[in-house]
Amino acid sequence: MLHKHIDTEDMIRHAKLSPIRNHIGKPHNVHSLAYGSRYATEDIPKYRLPEKSTEAQAAYQLIHDELELDGRPNMNLASFVHTWMEPEADKLIIENMSKNLSDQDEYPATMRVHARCISIIGDMWNAKGAVGTSTVGSSEAVLLGGLAMKKRWQAKMKALGKDASRPNIVMGNNAQVALEKFARYFDVECRLIPVTPESHYCLDIHKAAEACDENTIGVFVILGSTYTGHFEDVEGMSKELDRIQEEKGWDIPIHVDGASGGFVAPFAFPKLKWGFDVPRVKSINTSGHKYGLAYAGIGWVLWKSEEYLPKELVFTLTYLGAEEQTFTLNFSRPACFMIAQYYNFVRLGKQGYTAIIENDLDNARILSMALEESTYFDVVSDMHRAKGVFGYGKKSNLDSIKESIARITDYNPALPVVAFKLSDQFKADNPHVKQAALSTLLRTRGWIVPNYALPPAVDKMEILRIVVRESFSQELVDRVVADLIWAAETLAASESSSDVDIFVRKHDPVADAHKMSSHEDNNRGPSGRQC
Numbered sequence: 001m002l003h004k005h006i007d008t009e010d011m012i013r014h015a016k017l018s019p020i021r022n023h024i025g026k027p028h029n030v031h032s033l034a035y036g037s038r039y040a041t042e043d044i045p046k047y048r049l050p051e052k053s054t055e056a057q058a059a060y061q062l063i064h065d066e067l068e069l070d071g072r073p074n075m076n077l078a079s080f081v082h083t084w085m086e087p088e089a090d091k092l093i094i095e096n097m098s099k100n101l102s103d104q105d106e107y108p109a110t111m112r113v114h115a116r117c118i119s120i121i122g123d124m125w126n127a128k129g130a131v132g133t134s135t136v137g138s139s140e141a142v143l144l145g146g147l148a149m150k151k152r153w154q155a156k157m158k159a160l161g162k163d164a165s166r167p168n169i170v171m172g173n174n175a176q177v178a179l180e181k182f183a184r185y186f187d188v189e190c191r192l193i194p195v196t197p198e199s200h201y202c203l204d205i206h207k208a209a210e211a212c213d214e215n216t217i218g219v220f221v222i223l224g225s226t227y228t229g230h231f232e233d234v235e236g237m238s239k240e241l242d243r244i245q246e247e248k249g250w251d252i253p254i255h256v257d258g259a260s261g262g263f264v265a266p267f268a269f270p271k272l273k274w275g276f277d278v279p280r281v282k283s284i285n286t287s288g289h290k291y292g293l294a295y296a297g298i299g300w301v302l303w304k305s306e307e308y309l310p311k312e313l314v315f316t317l318t319y320l321g322a323e324e325q326t327f328t329l330n331f332s333r334p335a336c337f338m339i340a341q342y343y344n345f346v347r348l349g350k351q352g353y354t355a356i357i358e359n360d361l362d363n364a365r366i367l368s369m370a371l372e373e374s375t376y377f378d379v380v381s382d383m384h385r386a387k388g389v390f391g392y393g394k395k396s397n398l399d400s401i402k403e404s405i406a407r408i409t410d411y412n413p414a415l416p417v418v419a420f421k422l423s424d425q426f427k428a429d430n431p432h433v434k435q436a437a438l439s440t441l442l443r444t445r446g447w448i449v450p451n452y453a454l455p456p457a458v459d460k461m462e463i464l465r466i467v468v469r470e471s472f473s474q475e476l477v478d479r480v481v482a483d484l485i486w487a488a489e490t491l492a493a494s495e496s497s498s499d500v501d502i503f504v505r506k507h508d509p510v511a512d513a514h515k516m517s518s519h520e521d522n523n524r525g526p527s528g529r530q531c
Helices: 008-016 056-067 087-095 108-124 138-159 177-185 205-210 234-248 336-374 398-405 424-429 435-443 474-492 497-501
Strands: 131-135 168-172 189-193 216-222 254-257 281-287 299-303 315-317 324-326 377-379 417-422 451-453 462-467
Touching: 087 336, 108 131, 108 299, 108 336, 131 138, 138 177, 138 216, 138 254, 138 281, 138 299, 168 177, 168 205, 177 189, 205 234, 216 234, 234 254, 336 377, 336 417, 336 474, 417 435, 424 474, 435 451, 435 462, 435 474
Parallel strands: 168 189, 168 216, 216 254, 254 281
Antiparallel strands: 131 299, 281 299, 315 324, 377 417, 417 462, 451 462
């Protein structure tokens, strides 16, 4: 069946010029009822400030209705960001929404809460005398951590009478975009280490060690890769750097990017060595608005002690009424989300955080095992496998599942993230099915499940990813498994690849929003980074 393309913008423009529209009476005053206001039949202001005012009720309702077109947060399985808090937390946020966290003199009680949060997080990460600050998120926090490493390296090189103009930093090429932003924004050479299946798609500590030299300001080690959820080996990297110092005299620190893992490891894997009890770890960042369970707008960065935070980076201000110290990239920011973080500390304690994180991991493991059981999918993440067992070629059999349920097996330390792909057998049986179409088809059921390539060097493999958060209940696990199987079977039943192409999104706004043009060659477009 043939259809003619319709230019919807042109159609609407002609409709507005219709004589019928010109006969519609236009009110001279703004009506107090939202759907009786002039904006019920006129364009809502989009690109210019309107000439006239609008009643509060009308403005609210019209904006509210437009935002209803957004997706449902608990069905957005692409994001690590927490989207639900208790009503009491919401009340505290509203009560303190107008407070500026930068105004230390006006809000002394808020400053005491901030200091308590630093102490609580420092204790959680095995620190003795840590110093730190809140940020608007882990991206700002990791920039501050990297900047401190650069300044300390420069001071050391100058003291030795050596060239301090060519700093470099080492990280896996699975790094989230904020880590590369640090290198680009602050003129540091970024040495990206290719990831492989053998390195579990994250930092290869031996190759990272080979990339270090006397100009290396530090190594970024990621506690929870955004691609597959794997924890990188912080303790192993520290030992490699110890060996380098013994052999060559280079004293290279570690900054741990614990954007998600900083609130997972202390409660789910308390025996894992990754924090300030690892000698070379000098700074750590995290997101309070990921597994810290607060709303978006709060991050943290801590240094092992004041020794590792160069004094030249700390500004002393007096113009707000009292002497105060600050080390952030921005200045004014809301205090309410930091207060929400403190609410969680008081409300949940170790018991509450442990229960929630373990529930997330349990649901992620159940989801992983269900996907493998379907035979339609291979699970690339390893968080559901016994400790030391890696690779989707090693399926979880019935005995290992029983052991896992009985808490006999130690699991691989990782985030509650499920990374998976269409199984090799499914693709062999259905060569016309494109995995990207699966992601698009799921959107018709309300789910946002991104499909993207793994980092360069392994980017021939595309994976789908589901981030399991507190709001992702067992009922939703059952529902998404059913819908994934439905989508796979629907695509398999299509007659040709042209039918499947209908469901392949040429541009995914979720993926595009997090891309960074950093790796280009003559045959390919820019590759991206996932968040």
